[in-house]
Amino acid sequence: MRHPANVAVRLVDYRPADFLIDAVALDISLDRTASKVVATLSLRRNPKGAPGAPLSLDGDDLTLVGVKLDGRPLGPQDYTAAPDHLLLEKVPDGPFTLEIETRVDPSANTQLSGLYRSGSAYCTQCEAEGFRRITYFLDRPDVLSVYTTRVEGDKGEAPILLSNGNPVKSGNLPDGRHYAVWRDPFPKPSYLFALVGGDLGALRDSFTTMSGRKIDLAIYVEHGKEARATYAMDALKRSMRWDEEKFGREYDLDVFNIVAVSDFNMGAMENKGLNIFNDKYVLASPETATDGDYAGIEGVIAHEYFHNWTGNRITCRDWFQLCLKEGLTVFRDQEFSADMRSRAVERIGDVRGLRLAQFPEDGGPLAHPVRPEVYHEINNFYTATVYEKGAEIVRMLRTLIGDETFRRGMDIYFERFDGTAATVEDYLSCFAEASGRDLSHFALWYSQAGTPILSTEGAYDPQAKTFSLTLKQHTPPTPGQSEKKPLVVPVAFALFGENGEKLELASPDARADELARGLIELTDAERKITFAGVASRPVVSALRGFSAPVRLEPAPESADLEKLLACDDDPFNRWQAAQSLALRAIFARVDAAKKGAQTPQAPGFIGALRTILAGADADPAFAAQALSLPSEIDLAREAGHDVDPDVLFSARYGLREEIGRALGADAEPIYRRLSDAGPYSPDAASAGRRMLKALALDLVAAGDPEKGSALARSQFAAAGNMTDRLGALTLLALLGGEAREAAFAAFYEQYKGDALVLDKWFSLQATIPEPATTKRVVDLMRHPDFSLTNPNRVRSLIGAFSNANLTGFHALDGSGYDLLTRIVLELDPKNPQLAARLLSALRSWRTLEPRRRGLIEERLRHIAAQGNLSPDTKDIATRALS
Ligand code: ARG
Numbered sequence: 109m110r111h112p113a114n115v116a117v118r119l120v121d122y123r124p125a126d127f128l129i130d131a132v133a134l135d136i137s138l139d140r141t142a143s144k145v146v147a148t149l150s151l152r153r154n155p156k157g158a159p160g161a162p163l164s165l166d167g168d169d170l171t172l173v174g175v176k177l178d179g180r181p182l183g184p185q186d187y188t189a190a191p192d193h194l195l196l197e198k199v200p201d202g203p204f205t206l207e208i209e210t211r212v213d214p215s216a217n218t219q220l221s222g223l224y225r226s227g228s229a230y231c232t233q234c235e236a237e238g239f240r241r242i243t244y245f246l247d248r249p250d251v252l253s254v255y256t257t258r259v260e261g262d263k264g265e266a267p268i269l270l271s272n273g274n275p276v277k278s279g280n281l282p283d284g285r286h287y288a289v290w291r292d293p294f295p296k297p298s299y300l301f302a303l304v305g306g307d308l309g310a311l312r313d314s315f316t317t318m319s320g321r322k323i324d325l326a327i328y329v330e331h332g333k334e335a336r337a338t339y340a341m342d343a344l345k346r347s348m349r350w351d352e353e354k355f356g357r358e359y360d361l362d363v364f365n366i367v368a369v370s371d372f373n374m375g376a377m378e379n380k381g382l383n384i385f386n387d388k389y390v391l392a393s394p395e396t397a398t399d400g401d402y403a404g405i406e407g408v409i410a411h412e413y414f415h416n417w418t419g420n421r422i423t424c425r426d427w428f429q430l431c432l433k434e435g436l437t438v439f440r441d442q443e444f445s446a447d448m449r450s451r452a453v454e455r456i457g458d459v460r461g462l463r464l465a466q467f468p469e470d471g472g473p474l475a476h477p478v479r480p481e482v483y484h485e486i487n488n489f490y491t492a493t494v495y496e497k498g499a500e501i502v503r504m505l506r507t508l509i510g511d512e513t514f515r516r517g518m519d520i521y522f523e524r525f526d527g528t529a530a531t532v533e534d535y536l537s538c539f540a541e542a543s544g545r546d547l548s549h550f551a552l553w554y555s556q557a558g559t560p561i562l563s564t565e566g567a568y569d570p571q572a573k574t575f576s577l578t579l580k581q582h583t584p585p586t587p588g589q590s591e592k593k594p595l596v597v598p599v600a601f602a603l604f605g606e607n608g609e610k611l612e613l614a615s616p617d618a619r620a621d622e623l624a625r626g627l628i629e630l631t632d633a634e635r636k637i638t639f640a641g642v643a644s645r646p647v648v649s650a651l652r653g654f655s656a657p658v659r660l661e662p663a664p665e666s667a668d669l670e671k672l673l674a675c676d677d678d679p680f681n682r683w684q685a686a687q688s689l690a691l692r693a694i695f696a697r698v699d700a701a702k703k704g705a706q707t708p709q710a711p712g713f714i715g716a717l718r719t720i721l722a723g724a725d726a727d728p729a730f731a732a733q734a735l736s737l738p739s740e741i742d743l744a745r746e747a748g749h750d751v752d753p754d755v756l757f758s759a760r761y762g763l764r765e766e767i768g769r770a771l772g773a774d775a776e777p778i779y780r781r782l783s784d785a786g787p788y789s790p791d792a793a794s795a796g797r798r799m800l801k802a803l804a805l806d807l808v809a810a811g812d813p814e815k816g817s818a819l820a821r822s823q824f825a826a827a828g829n830m831t832d833r834l835g836a837l838t839l840l841a842l843l844g845g846e847a848r849e850a851a852f853a854a855f856y857e858q859y860k861g862d863a864l865v866l867d868k869w870f871s872l873q874a875t876i877p878e879p880a881t882t883k884r885v886v887d888l889m890r891h892p893d894f895s896l897t898n899p900n901r902v903r904s905l906i907g908a909f910s911n912a913n914l915t916g917f918h919a920l921d922g923s924g925y926d927l928l929t930r931i932v933l934e935l936d937p938k939n940p941q942l943a944a945r946l947l948s949a950l951r952s953w954r955t956l957e958p959r960r961r962g963l964i965e966e967r968l969r970h971i972a973a974q975g976n977l978s979p980d981t982k983d984i985a986t987r988a989l990s
C-alpha cells in the first residue's frame with residue numbers, strides 16, 4: 109500500500125481551482141478485478157485561478173491506460189502520470205476536453221473508498237476523496253459538474269445498474285452484457301458521484317411533491333429482504349413531506365434511489381439521487397431490529413434525504429466547511445425526529461449523545477473547532493464535533509434569533525447559494541441579514557474549540573426581596589488554542605418560587621425581550637442580573653432545554669434539584685435534575701470508598717425516583733430516561749481526571765442495588781402490566797412503554813437477582829420482538845452464570861444467518877463488565893462469524909469493547925489495550941479509516957489514573973512509531989499523544 113506524503117492542509121491556504129470542469133461523461137465497464145473507466149472532462153480555465161497554471165489532477169492508486177486531448181491521443185511526453193496524480197503542463201487556453209482511461213480493481217479495494225465490492229455488488233463511496241480512486245480529477249468540493257454516466261456490466265452478475273440523476277436509456281450488449289445511462293442535471297462535486305451494479309431486490313413506491321410531481325422511489329436490498337425496507341421507505345416519504353412543510357424544500361429529480369450494502373465504513377452517504385446506506389440503517393423487522401434501530405433508521409434516512417438541499421444543492425467550498433452541511437443536516441434530522449416522536453425524549457437523547465461522544469473529544473487531545481483550520485487526513489474530521497456540536501450551533505442560532513427569523517434566514521440561504529459551494533460566512537450572512545444582528549461574535553463558536561464551562565451563582569436578599577444571579581463562562585485550553593475568549597451563550601432560564609410556581613421576571617439588568625423569553629444572552633466572561641420582587645429564595649432552572657453546548661458547573665444543591673424534578677416545566681431540566689442527583693449519589697459512594705468510610709445512602713434521591721416511577725404511566729419514555737442511572741462512561745467523563753473504572757463501576761453498581769431493594773416491589777407490577785402489550789409497533793409511544801418495561805425489569809433484578817433472572821429468562825424465551833428479546837439478554841448478560849451462556853447460545857442458533865442481529869450478539873458479549881471479557885473477545889475474534897473485512901462486525905466486537913466496556917477494556921493488566929493495538933495495526937493496511945476510528949477510543953487516556961495512563965501512552969507510542977502507517981492512523985496516534 110502506497111501512502112501519500114503526510115502534508116498539512118490549511119484553511120488559510122484555500123485558493124480557487126485553476127480549472128473548472130463543466131461536464132463529465134463517464135463510461136464505466138464493471139469487472140471484478142479490472143473495471144474500465146473512461147472519463148471525458150469538459151474543462152476550461154477558471155477566471156479565478158492562477159493564470160497559466162498547469163492542469164494537475166488528483167489520483168489515488170490509479171492505473172492510467174491513456175489520455176486524449178480534444179480527441180487526440182497524447183504521448184508520455186505530454187503528461188506526467190503517477191498513481192496519485194496526472195499533470196499536464198500545457199493545455200489550451202480555451203475550453204477543451206480531456207479523455208482519461210483508467211483501470212481499477214474493485215475486488216482489491218478493502219478501504220471501501222472509491223469503487224469496491226460489497227458482497228456480490230459493485231458500489232462506490234466518494235466522500236471525501238474517493239472519486240480520485242476511480243479516475244483522475246479535480247477532486248475538491250468547489251468544482252461542480254454535470255455528470256452523464258454510462259454503466260456497463262454483466263447481465264447475470266449485475267442486472268441492476270444505477271448512478272446519479274435520472275435514467276436516460278438502457279439496453280443489451282453482446283456477450284451477456286448490458287448498460288444503463290444516467291444523467292444528473294444538477295451540477296455537483298465529485299464526492300457526490302455514485303454507482304451501483306448488482307443483483308438486488310427492490311421495494312418500490314412513489315411520492316407526489318408539493319407541486320404535484322410524481323417521484324419514483326426505490327430501496328434496493330439483498331433479494332428476499334425487501335419487506336425489511338418498509339419502515340425505511342415510510343421514513344423516506346415522511347422526510348420528503350417534512351422538508352416541504354418545514355423548510356419549503358421540494359425534491360428535484362424524477363427518481364430517488366437508496367441502496368443498502370453490508371460493507372460500509374460509515375452510516376450512509378447522500379450521493380445525488382442515489383443514497384448508499386450501511387444496511388444497518390435500512391433493514392428492520394420486529395424480529396430483528398430494536399426500537400433503537402428503528403429510531404436510527406428514521407434519523408439516518410432523514411439525514412441523507414435532507415442533504416439533498418443542505419449539502420447537494422448547496423455544497424461546501426472546501427472540507428473545512430464540512431459542518432456547513434453536516435451540522436446543519438444533523439440539526440434538521442434531529443428536528444424531524446422531534447416532530448415524529450417526543451420532542452423532550454429526542455432532546456434528552458441528542459444531548460446524551462453529545463455528551464457521550466463530543467464532550468470527551470472536545471476535552472481531550474483530539475479537540476478541534478467545529479470548523480477546523482488544519483487537517484492531515486480529512487476522513488478523521490467526520491467527528492462528533494463537526495456533526496453534533498455543529499448542530500448545536502445551528503440550534504443556538506435559532507434560539508437567539510427566534511423560529512421565524514431563522515426560517516427567513518434559511519430561505520435566503522437556499523435562494524442565494526443554490527448551485528454553489530458555500531462557506532460558514534455565507535451561511536451566517538443570511539441570518540445576519542434576516543435578523544439585523546451582527547453575528548461576528550457568535551461566529552466564534554465555529555473557530556474556538558473546547559467545551560465552555562458555565563457557572564451560576566445565586567444570592568437572595570430577604571430584606572430587599574431581590575435575587576442576584578451571576579453567570580460566568582470560561583473555556584479550558586485545547587491543543588493549539590491556549591487563550592479562549594468568551595462566547596455568545598444563550599442561557600434559557602426560569603425561577604421557581606416556594607410552591608413550585610414559575611416567577612414573573614423583572615430586572616433592570618436584562619433586556620425586556622430576555623426577560624419575556626426567559627433567555628439570557630451571556631456575551632462576556634461574567635454577567636450579574638438582579639431580579640426584583642422575589643418573595644423568597646427561588647430555585648434556578650438554568651440552561652433549559654440544554655440551550656447551549658456547555659457544562660453547567662456545579663449542579664444546583666440537592667434540595668433544589670429535587671424541587672426542579674418535581675416542578676420544572678422544562679422536561680429536559682427535569683431529566684437533568686434526576687441525572688445530577690444520581691451523579692451526586694454515585695460520587696458520594698466513590699468518595700466514601702476512597703476514604704474507607706461507610707457507604708452513604710441516598711434516601712432523598714430514592715424518594716424522588718419513587719415518585720417518578722409512580723407517575724410513569726403519564727410519559728413512560730420520559731420516566732424511563734429519568735430513572736436510568738448515568739452509565740460508567742458518563743461517570744468517567746464527569747469525574748474528568750484520575751479515573752479508576754473499577755471504583756466507578758462498584759459505586760454505580762452499589763447504588764443500583766440500593767435503588768432496586770427500595771423500588772423493586774414498586775417496579776414489578778409495572779413490569780407485569782407492560783408485559784401484556786399487543787403486536788409490535790415501532791411508534792414512539794410503544795417504544796416508550798418497552799423502554800419503561802426494561803427499566804422496571806432491571807429494578808426488579810437489581811433488588812432481587814434471582815427473581816430478575818427468572819423473569820428475564822421467560823421474557824427471553826417468549827419475546828415477540830427483538831427489543832424485548834435483546835433487553836432480556838442484556839440483563840442475563842449482566843447477571844452471568846449458566847443462564848447467560850444458555851441464552852447466548854440460543855440466540856446464536858436462532859439468528860446465525862442474520863448479520864445485523866449477530867452484530868448485537870457480538871456487541872453484547874463485548875460489553876459484559878467482567879475481567880473475563882477480554883478473553884471472551886479474543887475467543888470471539890476466532891469465531892467463524894467474525895471477520896476484519898466487515899466494518900459493522902469489527903465495530904460490534906472491538907468498537908463495543910473499547911468504547912462501551914469501561915472496566916473490561918481498561919483492565920489493569922493492559923490486556924484490553926493490547927487487544928486494541930493488535931487489531932488497529934492489523935486493520936490499518938486494509939482499512940485505514942476504520943483502524944483510525946477504532947484507535948480514537950483512546951482519546952480520553954489522560955483522564956485515567958496514572959497507571960492506566962502509562963499503559964496507554966506506551967501503546968500509542970508503539971503505534972505511532974510503526975513504519976508505513978496510514979495517514980489516518982498516524983494522524984490519530986500523533987494527535988492523541990500531543
Ligand atoms: N456525508 C455522509 C453523511 O453524513 C458521511 C460520509 C463520510 N465519509 C467518510 N469517508 N468520512 O451522512
Ligand code: ZN
Binds near residue numbers: 433434
Ligand atoms: Zn451527513
